[in-house]
Amino acid sequence: xxxxxxxxxxxxxxxxxxxxxxxxxxxxxxxxxxxxxxxxxxxxxxxxxxxxxxxxxxxxxxxxxxxxxxxxxxxxxxxxxxxxxxxxxxxxxxxxxxxxxxxxxxxxxxxxxxxxxxxxxxxxxxxxxxxxxxxxxxxxxxxxxxxxxxxxxxxxxxxxxxxxxxxxxxxxxxxxxxxxxxxxxxxxxxxxxxxxxxxxxxxxxxxxxxxxxxxxxxxxxxxxxxxxxxxxxxxxxxxxxxxxxxxxxxxxxxxxxxxxxxxxxxxxxxxxxxxxxxxxxxxxxxxxxxxxxxxxxxxxxxxxxxxxxxxxxxxxxxxxxxxxxxxxxxxxxxxxxxxxxxxxxxxxxxxxxxxxxxxxxxxxxxxxxxxxxxxxxxxxxxxxxxxxxxxxxxxxxxxxxxxxxxxxxxxxxxxxxxxxxxxxxxxxxxxxxxxxxxxxxxxxxxxxxxxxxxxxxxxxxxxxxxxxxxxxxxxxxxxxxxxxxxxxxxxxxxxxxxxxxxxxxxxxxxxxxxxxxxxxxxxxxxxxxxxxxxxxxxxxxxxxxxxxxxxxxxxxxxxxxxxxxxxxxxxxxxxxxxxxxxxxxxxxxxxxx
Ligand SMILES: [Zn+2]
Numbered sequence: 001x002x003x004x005x006x007x008x009x010x011x012x013x014x015x016x017x018x019x020x021x022x023x024x025x026x027x028x029x030x031x032x033x034x035x036x037x038x039x040x041x042x043x044x045x046x047x048x049x050x051x052x053x054x055x056x057x058x059x060x061x062x063x064x065x066x067x068x069x070x071x072x073x074x075x076x077x078x079x080x081x082x083x084x085x086x087x088x089x090x091x092x093x094x095x096x097x098x099x100x101x102x103x104x105x106x107x108x109x110x111x112x113x114x115x116x117x118x119x120x121x122x123x124x125x126x127x128x129x130x131x132x133x134x135x136x137x138x139x140x141x142x143x144x145x146x147x148x149x150x151x152x153x154x155x156x157x158x159x160x161x162x163x164x165x166x167x168x169x170x171x172x173x174x175x176x177x178x179x180x181x182x183x184x185x186x187x188x189x190x191x192x193x194x195x196x197x198x199x200x201x202x203x204x205x206x207x208x209x210x211x212x213x214x215x216x217x218x219x220x221x222x223x224x225x226x227x228x229x230x231x232x233x234x235x236x237x238x239x240x241x242x243x244x245x246x247x248x249x250x251x252x253x254x255x256x257x258x259x260x261x262x263x264x265x266x267x268x269x270x271x272x273x274x275x276x277x278x279x280x281x282x283x284x285x286x287x288x289x290x291x292x293x294x295x296x297x298x299x300x301x302x303x304x305x306x307x308x309x310x311x312x313x314x315x316x317x318x319x320x321x322x323x324x325x326x327x328x329x330x331x332x333x334x335x336x337x338x339x340x341x342x343x344x345x346x347x348x349x350x351x352x353x354x355x356x357x358x359x360x361x362x363x364x365x366x367x368x369x370x371x372x373x374x375x376x377x378x379x380x381x382x383x384x385x386x387x388x389x390x391x392x393x394x395x396x397x398x399x400x401x402x403x404x405x406x407x408x409x410x411x412x413x414x415x416x417x418x419x420x421x422x423x424x425x426x427x428x429x430x431x432x433x434x435x436x437x438x439x440x441x442x443x444x445x446x447x448x449x450x451x452x453x454x455x456x457x458x459x460x461x462x463x464x465x466x467x468x469x470x471x472x473x474x475x476x477x478x479x480x481x482x483x484x485x486x487x488x489x490x491x492x493x494x495x496x497x498x499x500x501x502x503x504x505x506x507x508x509x510x511x512x513x514x515x516x517x518x519x520x521x522x523x524x525x526x527x528x529x530x531x532x533x534x535x536x537x538x539x540x541x542x543x544x545x546x547x548x549x550x551x552x553x554x555x556x557x558x559x560x561x562x563x564x565x566x567x568x569x570x571x572x573x574x575x576x577x578x579x580x581x582x583x584x585x586x587x588x589x590x591x592x593x
Pocket of ligand 1: 090091093113339
């Protein structure tokens, strides 16, 4: 769910851009041996009383009520607790700290539905091994399948689009070549989000051709929908799965029956539907004392954020809950997925809220747990996880209490094991405080991850911007920014944005800083520098005009005294052209003083 919005705060949705760099984890290739004794076990399907689970070499070795525990194997008394398979979040956007955040909250596998495809190769290596790690495993759709200017293109990341059904075959082949584990399509013209501009979307012919091409390669075709009418088309076209529950209205029984007849599985993402309807679920989760101590500041921040949507959207959550209730009553397979990466959600923690929302929609707690364990493993073909059974990967979560009696007991986590290793559950450091000093421009010959192109495609415009590496005044590195501002959006722009934190638009404390200094060279057209900061994305940015010319010139922005700037929560600084026409400029020697 990413909704184009005609305001600056949509820049928030640049989420997919950062975090391409991920550090390798220290090695070790078989997990610690451990026995969890006399624990209530949810094995992925059902609850077992007083069972012992033996873990050896990163795998579940044995499960039974009166197991003999080999000498030397450490024993954990499980009385009073419940052991669950590691949770699987069936809808995330995984970048930056996502997989660490996930694991800390017992989500040992994330099924991503659009991120930078360059992350996939490393993720694949990790998930095939059993090394000690502090990150959840990742499967990913890579680049999604959308139309030119459609949902998914607004994030500044230049992605290929599918605009002609004749190209579907090659398009799908290219995605699989990049490592996509499954295909994610978007069929959503924005009409569900009252008062927002419509956006282009896949034609019916392209949608069908992409689904068929995925199926020819034995890959799942998973489709983002927002409306009942689109869901009907997608179901009839043979999609394997719907993501997001359609919520513009309550669907008729015919659609429900057809979804069931075709055995289509649905990931409702009620967590993000709740954000859409301003239900405050994220804020409630952040206040839960079982959750709060493990949240990083950026996660707390994300949970408190909202979409700037009119109150007409408030009806979407009740519609969503009723639509899920009907699918469940019909016996449709439902998966627990959060759409983490979006406002009001965060990786890991939100899966616990999603379970509670599924129960609110009529699932029993055990059914909700299946939706987060064995069901996604089965539907995505992850045969080594999702259940507690001999031979499976020892991804486990030990919680206090009995989640089959109270689903929120999943939040009271005692221990998480990944690949048989107990995970150190610490909330991690705050986002690195960006202090006085030079701002990194390049990394490995590319613009550093904190820099991204930004355009009005966020709000339905068609401006373009591209970053490239250039040379600065004294032979040092510069970032060249070039593109075209196209009239049409309410406030057109195209340029570059700097994120000070580890994730795009995460608040970062830069309160020691007085000014931003950089050198700029351009085509003579003025640029606008915008400073985004404060409690959320709804505030006005600080603004300064920047003149350009063919010679490098130094620009100083008095951040500490610029109106509308809160340096304790700096989120992003963009420099962009706004007058229609082609533009080119370059920046170098960026420094905070
Ligand atoms: Zn999503």
